[in-house]
Amino acid sequence: MLHRLATSLRRPAVPPFSAAVRCLSSGSVDITVPLNFWAGTRQTSQEKCNTEKVYEPATGRVLCHLEPCGAAEVNQAVETAKSAFGHWSKMSGMERAKIMIEAAHIIESRREEIAEIEVVNNGKSITESRLDVDSARLCIEYYAALATTLAGQHVQLPGGSFAYTRREPLGVCVGIGAWNYPFQIAAWKSAPALACGNSMVFKPSPVTPVTAVLLAEVYAKAGAPEGLYNVVQGGQETGSLLCHHPDVAKVSFTGSVPTGKKIMEMASQGVKYVTLELGGKSPLLIFQDSDLENAVSGALMANFLSQGQVCSNGTRVFVHKDVLPEFVEEVVKRTRAIEIGDPLLESTRMGALVSMSHLERVLSFVDQAKKEGATVLCGGEPFVPSDPKLKGGYYMTPCVLGNCTDEMTCVKEEIFGPVMSVLSFESEEEVLLRANDSPLGLAAGVFTRDVKRAHRVVEHLKAGSCFINNYNITPVEVPFGGFKMSGIGRENGKVTIEHYSQLKSVYVEMGDVDSLF
Numbered sequence: 001m002l003h004r005l006a007t008s009l010r011r012p013a014v015p016p017f018s019a020a021v022r023c024l025s026s027g028s029v030d031i032t033v034p035l036n037f038w039a040g041t042r043q044t045s046q047e048k049c050n051t052e053k054v055y056e057p058a059t060g061r062v063l064c065h066l067e068p069c070g071a072a073e074v075n076q077a078v079e080t081a082k083s084a085f086g087h088w089s090k091m092s093g094m095e096r097a098k099i100m101i102e103a104a105h106i107i108e109s110r111r112e113e114i115a116e117i118e119v120v121n122n123g124k125s126i127t128e129s130r131l132d133v134d135s136a137r138l139c140i141e142y143y144a145a146l147a148t149t150l151a152g153q154h155v156q157l158p159g160g161s162f163a164y165t166r167r168e169p170l171g172v173c174v175g176i177g178a179w180n181y182p183f184q185i186a187a188w189k190s191a192p193a194l195a196c197g198n199s200m201v202f203k204p205s206p207v208t209p210v211t212a213v214l215l216a217e218v219y220a221k222a223g224a225p226e227g228l229y230n231v232v233q234g235g236q237e238t239g240s241l242l243c244h245h246p247d248v249a250k251v252s253f254t255g256s257v258p259t260g261k262k263i264m265e266m267a268s269q270g271v272k273y274v275t276l277e278l279g280g281k282s283p284l285l286i287f288q289d290s291d292l293e294n295a296v297s298g299a300l301m302a303n304f305l306s307q308g309q310v311c312s313n314g315t316r317v318f319v320h321k322d323v324l325p326e327f328v329e330e331v332v333k334r335t336r337a338i339e340i341g342d343p344l345l346e347s348t349r350m351g352a353l354v355s356m357s358h359l360e361r362v363l364s365f366v367d368q369a370k371k372e373g374a375t376v377l378c379g380g381e382p383f384v385p386s387d388p389k390l391k392g393g394y395y396m397t398p399c400v401l402g403n404c405t406d407e408m409t410c411v412k413e414e415i416f417g418p419v420m421s422v423l424s425f426e427s428e429e430e431v432l433l434r435a436n437d438s439p440l441g442l443a444a445g446v447f448t449r450d451v452k453r454a455h456r457v458v459e460h461l462k463a464g465s466c467f468i469n470n471y472n473i474t475p476v477e478v479p480f481g482g483f484k485m486s487g488i489g490r491e492n493g494k495v496t497i498e499h500y501s502q503l504k505s506v507y508v509e510m511g512d513v514d515s516l517f
């Protein structure tokens with residue numbers, strides 16, 4: 001997911017924070033500092049016996065050991081968040097905005113450092129990682145500006161009486177993140193939460209624990225009160241402790257549909273607010289009148305960013321039968337040309353998948369597709385880079401599957417890897433029915449030169465984010481979220497303020513009480 005490329009490709013105006021940690025190389029990083037953060041500082045966990053290995057996807061090396069937080073640590077983090085809430089929620093929007101803008105400046109100055117560490121932990125290319133850091137910064141800037149605009153309403157009532165509303169924060173909010181956009185997800189959740197006056201305890205995925213704690217350091221350095229944004233590490237047990245915690249007012253979750261259902265269930269026990277950003281199996285419709293070069297570019301953007309590990313990916317590519325041969329020839333040619341390898345190199349366009357088990361899962365979807373009658377037009381194989389230090393990394397060649405039909409597993413299930421399924425269609429009516437035939441509805445795209453068709457098609461697509469003549473562009477000013485089982489609530493845009501605040505109505509009597517008794 002990208003925000004506007006043109007603005008985001010610029011270099012930061014401020015020099016990097018620390019030259020000493022710049023220009024990391026794959027296979028050279030060991031992380032030994034504690035990865036939990038609360039009460040304004042990094043914290044070690046007491047659960048030393050349950051440490052888990054965290055890997056560097058580019059090399060397969062162990063990068064660090066994760067110390068999952070148990071009940072005692074979760075309680076401490078929530079307690080410190082509660083105490084910060086008391087102070088932060090009383091501050092004016094302007095005061096909060098000042099600290100958030102400072103955090104954005106720090107991110108800009110540390111852009112390269114954060115982007116490189118994200119690459120080392122996640123395996124995506126440095127080019128994409130920089131754009132993720134920019135998106136995180138822009139999100140914080142955007143909500144800092146909105147923090148200054150939060151206000152209630154005044155309602156005139158009979159006899160000079162009146163009412164007013166106050167937009168108030170919820171309290172301690174929990175963020176639980178997926179591993180595909182670790183730093184960006186942490187920012188997309190914390191920025192609106194903090195702007196509204198909440199505090200946050202964030203739990204990153206145990207696969208990518210490293211950069212959420214950098215964000216904690218950034219907020220602290222920017223002047224946030226101690227405990228405003230905290231990080232607890234761990235997997236489902238830690239997550240579940242957070243969801244059940246009586247002092248938590250809201251859970252904002254990004255991850256898979258099955259986990260999302262569990263989160264909703266747990267939150268329901270405390271009648272807590274939830275935001276769910278879940279999986280997708282989105283359609284991309286390419287009509288016969290499309291600008292084909294742009295349509296091919298769009299299909300590549302819809303499938304191969306972050307090694308295909310993007311929730312909104314348009315993996316069901318429906319192409320009108322009249323342009324199918326031409327489309328397939330070009331998309332295969334350009335997919336074969338994607339440079340795979342060391343994600344820290346500028347020339348790399350596709351890095352490593354996040355883990356060995358995930359790579360194996362994605363490859364098994366390709367095998368299954370072959371068994372079900374799809375044709376592998378290119379890729380779908382494990383890839384071993386020539387650089388010896390990358391031999392243990394989790395690479396595969398990006399795959400285009402042809403001859404796909406709607407019943408195939410590769411067309412029905414979220415693969416979450418670099419695998420594009422190409423399907424043929426004949427009419428608008430038919431393709432709309434097929435595109436909407438999914439329990440998921442995160443995103444959808446259409447390529448056509450016919451402006452009426454574009455808007456007609458979008459009106460009928462059952463998806464939260466629709467793209468006309470582009471794909472996977474996510475400006476922070478625009479709401480993002482799913483229809484159907486792809487989620488509840490929105491991230492980004494003005495509307496998200498409503499998901500992190502509540503209205504209090506205040507009635508003011510200017511006359512006497514007109515008592516019935």
Ligand SMILES: NC(=O)c1ccc[n+]([C@@H]2O[C@H](COP(=O)([O-])OP(=O)(O)OC[C@H]3O[C@@H](n4cnc5c(N)ncnc54)[C@H](O)[C@@H]3O)[C@@H](O)[C@H]2O)c1
Binds near residue numbers: 259
């Ligand atoms: N809609 C979006 O914005 C969006 C963005 C990114 C990823 N995703 C989705 O995320 C999925 C991939 O991410 P993943 O593999 O990390 O997902 P996941 O559901 O396995 O895990 C997500 C997070 O939930 C935590 N978790 C797992 N079980 C839990 C439980 N019982 N209680 C509390 N927390 C628990 C994990 O530790 C992790 O932090 C894909 O389906 C993808 O589409 C959606």
